[in-house]
Amino acid sequence: MKKKIFAVMMSLVLVFSLALTGCGSKEESSDQPAETSADSMKVGFIYVGPIGDGGWSYAHNEARLYLENELGVSTIYKESVPEGPEVEKIMRDMIDQGAKVIFATSFGYMDYVEKISKEYPDVKFLHCSGYKDGENMSNYFGRMYEPRYLSGVVAGMKTQTNKIGYVAAFEIPEVIRGINAFTLGVKSVNPEASVAVRWTHTWYDPVSEKAAAESLLDEGSDVIAQHQDTAGPQQAAQEKGAFSIGYNTDMKEMAPQAYLTAPVWNWGPYYVKQVKAAMDGTWKSENYWGGMEDEVVQLAPMTELVPSEAVQKVTELEGKIKDGSLKVFAGPIKDNEGNVVVKEGEVLTDEQLLSMDWLVEGVEGSIKK
Known part of the structure; x- marks a missing residue:
């Protein structure tokens, strides 16, 4: 009787193991896990000026639109955000809305981005024109x-x-x-x-x-x-x-x-590269300073x-x-x-x-x- 019970139990374990293996195989064969698909990827942008300024914020916003078009991700943005504590609330609000990557595009946001990045280790933060970084925080700029x-x-x-x-x-x-x-x-x-x-x-x-x-x-x-x-x-x-x-x-x-x-900015390709890396799990913190050879800056x-x-x-x-x-x-x-x-x-x-x-x-x- 004990042998029969043991045999039945072993059979059940084998079936359960096969089921788990089957699930694992299905997950591994997926080209893009659901949590990082374009449909579920939301990216936040924070601008120091209005997007209609024809200058700095306009250039970043054009790159945001380029990102949407290239990868099919959804984006949110906030314009005319002062370089002060208010930016912390903006970042938290974006995270509450589902943002998994946030681009903060002005020098004065740096310390606030650093603070919030430590509170949300699963979110990727990219700060423009500064010099601080962390495990989930990069800084980026161009050799203007x-x-x-x-x-x-x-x-x-x-x-x-x-x-x-x-x-x-x-x-x-x-x-x-x-x-x-x-x-x-x-x-x-x-x-x-x-x-x-x-x-x-x-x-x-x-x-x-x-x-x-x-x-x-x-x-x-x-x-x-x-x-x-x-x-x-x-x-x-x-x-x-x-x-x-x-x-x-x-x-x-x-x-x-x-x-x-x-002298002009061309942020679009860089934004696409960073968000794509976040989606496929290869994103790493970096200090990026590209030049004219990268075409991030141009005349x-x-x-x-x-x-x-x-x-x-x-x-x-x-x-x-x-x-x-x-x-x-x-x-x-x-x-x-x-x-x-x-x-x-x-x-x-x-x-x-x-x-x-x-x-x-x-x-x-x-x-x-």
């Missing part, structure tokens, strides 16, 4: 200083007064690096030119940005560049009969009589207002940047107080670029410390 340099070449060959204005947001390494790269581009083709900087202490304020550009124009600048999110400086240049270098997106339509070109098409010799020069230099033979921050480089900050034969490291707190020779302005 590369097309900035090229846009400086355009400005240097276009100016007639040898005075170029630059409307800048905040005295942080990202902005300072851009001013310096632009000025190095200007000086490489026009040693007599200088770049005057006006700080607005805002990312998105059309009125103050335009006013800053107007003051630079009144002082003799005939080309205006910017590290701002609106087209205010472009419009000021057009109204004064001057020329302009945009930023973030192709701003030709905003000031067609003034616009020359712009927008130059308009007919750009001299033909400038177009030829930029085309030549762009190829050198992409193949690595031209390094924007290769010495010798002096700061605007006359000190040698990069010696002959040296090239700034990424760490030095990311902590830049000085202005190159040729910049008229200062940094509050």
